[in-house]
Amino acid sequence: MENIIFTRNVKGVLEQALENFIPENIFILADTGSNKYCLPLVNLEKIKVENKIVIGEGETHKSPESVLYIWKILSDRGAKRNAVLVNIGGGLVTDIGGFAASCFKRGIKCINIPTTLLSQVDASVGGKTGMNFNGLKNEIGTFSMPEKVIIDVSFLKTLSPRQILSGFAEMLKHALLAGGEHFEAVFSIVPEQIEESRWIGMIEESVKVKYAVVEADPQETGIRKALNFGHTVGHAIESVAIEQGVELYHGDAVAYGMLVELYLSTEKMGFDSGLYEKISQHIRQIYPPYMPLVPEEDLYKLMLHDKKNEQKGVNFTLLRQPGEFSIDNYCSREEIMKALQVLSSQ
Incomplete structure (x- = not known):
């Protein structure tokens, strides 16, 4: 489990994980909820505002349209093969972000920062990625291991x-x-x-x-x-x-x-x-x-x-x-x- 880090200092651990990436190649994915409640706990100056991607909350947004939106921003911003996508959120974000990263330019790196208990114990671990399709849960997806998974229980305070x-x-x-x-x-x-x-x-x-x-x-x-x-x-x-x-x-x-x-x-x-x-x-x-x-x-x-x-x-x-x-x-x-x-x- 060397790529899974349990911490109470998510910001410090993430800063270290991103040391070898230039700001132009660091992208961050969140949904509207994790953008509001969780990103402030990370607050990395190194990430460019233009490289932040925000999608809607809820299973209806675990969709092909969301994946296309992620790919469009990565492409428009000139993401290279050596780029990294940092997925901050629950299972929806880590699943769909992992899928988008696994396919873009045939695969860029991703780091999962699960912010819900569900994603911490399940969705962010194991390399399964995916999206819903044709009314079926996780019908489309890949196996793609994240570079790192950073688990910080401080995020649980944001949950109902x-x-x-x-x-x-x-x-x-x-x-x-x-x-x-x-x-x-x-x-x-x-x-x-x-x-x-x-x-x-x-x-x-x-x-x-x-x-x-x-x-x-x-x-x-x-x-x-x-x-x-x-x-x-x-x-x-x-x-x-x-x-x-x-x-x-x-x-x-x-x-x-x-x-x-x-x-x-x-x-x-x-x-x-x-x-x-x-x-x-x-x-x-x-x-x-x-x-x-x-x-x-x-x-x-x-x-x-x-x-x-x-x-x-x-x-x-x-x-x-x-x-x-x-x-x-x-x-x-x-x-x-x-x-x-x-x-x-x-």
Whole structure:
């Protein structure tokens, strides 16, 4: 994890990372929110005002139009192959900025400064980039590792409780995949009760879980698929919310997705049903109630578009127990529909 830096001095670390770049070749990407609340914490004199790129907030801006806008400014400002794009913001910014950088002039460097809990523990780590397309979440993207990821928990002060919960869902996922003491520790807490001094250690432990899986399978041909636990269903729910203009946080969708995929795990992998009930109760206490957006059949059709599907049906990562996962499990329409109905009925 040498390219991931945990700090309380983001400005100093970034200044050092940019020492070898001339100002004309340093570009910064933010959305309207991170531009207002987070950029002042960085405040680098070396970055030219004309080289700052600001896009809109929200999933509707994780779009081809935003990518074209980023490329246009890079091109108009004469960005060279040895330029660097500094992405400051949540997962939308690090995902779309990483994608734009990976394609511009066949690839320029990028540095991710994740400012949300979600992006700190998930989106900014692992080299996945992308944008939404044709109503589907992250339909277009690349694998492209950032030059550095700088994680500073000071940014968490700028977040609402709902945004903290969104990132915490990924921490719950990592805990389920890791098992052991990490599982027990994460599932014993409620995010709003965590003291600020504890966040950096918890974030680092969560990142370690993801990084170990990514390092073993950087191109997602094998066990990295485990990191999609909760996302096969979660992305379908999220795609519907985007299409309908409903405000739904990524973590909400993933939390609901984990409940569905844990239920499938009890049915197909022998995951302990009593433990499933305890986990389900804990998640439902933390997250808002699941409100079905569309009939289960519509969610199933969206799942058929999931990138992990390599044969007929829908491909899931399932758990035998916390810390013991199984990839490439194809579930039938009937099994999925039953699990979705359980989610809706509780």
